[in-house]
Amino acid sequence: MSAVALRGPARLVVRQHRLVLWVSGALALVGVALVAGAWWFTSSAADDFAGTGCSVQHTVTGCGIQVRHFLSIELHYARLVDYAALIMAALPALIGLFVAGPLIGRELEDGTYRLSWSQSVSPARWLAARLAVPGVLTVAGVAVLSAVYAWGWSRTHETHYPSASSEPLVHGAMGPVPVASALLGLALGALIALLLRRTLPSMALTVAVSLALIVVREAVRPGGHFWPLQLTETTTLLVLAAATALAFRVLRRHHA
Template sequence: MSTVSLRGPARLVARQHRLVPWIGGALVLAWTALVAGAWWFMSSAADDFAGTGCSVQHTVRGCGIQVRHLLSVELHYGRLFDYAGPAMTALPVLIGLLVAGPVIGRELEDGTYRLSWSQSVSPAGWLAARLAVPAAVTVAGVAALSAVYAWGWSRTTATHYPVHSSEPLVYRAMGPVPVASSLLCLALGALIALLVRRTLPSMALTAVLSTAVIVALGAARPGGGFWPLQLAETALLLVLTAATTALAFRVLRRHHA
């Protein structure tokens, strides 16, 4: 996001936290390179194995080494997504921590928000900028990470070690749910920071409550197809995000009317 195209408080927020988009972009590029490299290595191993004339289902003498090598490569490829699932699940919590701490909590604790309000920026405009800029970066970054995960995951279905989308940590790493979860944690971090008004306590409480919400939604998830569940949970998460955001503005007006 270029600060040139932004105006007022949104531009200030983007400049204050200008490293965040760069870090997010580097993370997306690194994850893309890792998944693409792992897939290329697995595809090369599969092509080499096909050229040997050996079969995994009907292993004959002289093919043991080739079969073990192929299965080992496929196993490690699948494990990449098993390991990345928890990281994708924790990402919304980290985003909530960023908003609760450096973006809002620190300004409230240090009192620097008064400078913004003294320069023709209303409290509502101040909060809107501190939600809109992180939200834009979050949607772009998390959507890209989720898309790369989904692309790489889909390649496991052709291996002997498929990673099932019904697994909770895999389910939460793909589709629109990671993006919606991140937006909810972002709004929750803002609300908690406005209530607590101290950086470290706000971050700690945001971590606890965001994790509790994600765990509760996972425990309450019914059975069903992947996309119907994704769309239903995304709708619920967006409703909760809107309600939490509205409550944050209400808290702001009550304390700074």
């Protein structure tokens, strides 16, 4: 999203936080490259191992070192996928942290929002711009990361260390659930910032609430097939994300 193609408050949001946006995009690209590169390395190791004539299932004399080396590479790939799932689970808290802190909380605490409001920008439009910009980037970015994770996870089934889609962190890192979860983190960050109107308390409470929601989700998620559970959880998260409407009500109450 280019600041040149935007106008008004949305363009200002991008210009004010372009460093954070660039860094976030760069980190996402690094993550994608890391998963793709790790699988390329693992796949190449599998080809090399197949060329030795050794077998994991029927190890023969002289193949012990090759088997251990090959299994070690596959295990490292499986662990990388686990770490990626953990990062995906933390994304809502990180997005909420950014919204509650630098994006909204700091302007409310410092009073810099008054400059925008004095230039024919209504409070509602000011808030809408601060939610629309990260909202669009969140949907696009998290959707790509979710797809890349799903691809990387599926490759574990070609190794000796497959992981099931029913595993808590795995389920929450694929499909539409991470996108809905990230939007909920954005909405919570905005609502908490408008309620507390202070940067650090807003950031701390947003992280605490986001992490608590993750724990609750993992604890109460029922068993069942992957897609029905994905659709049910996504719907629930999007309904909760409608808390954004509460943020506008809070803003209207304080600045009617």
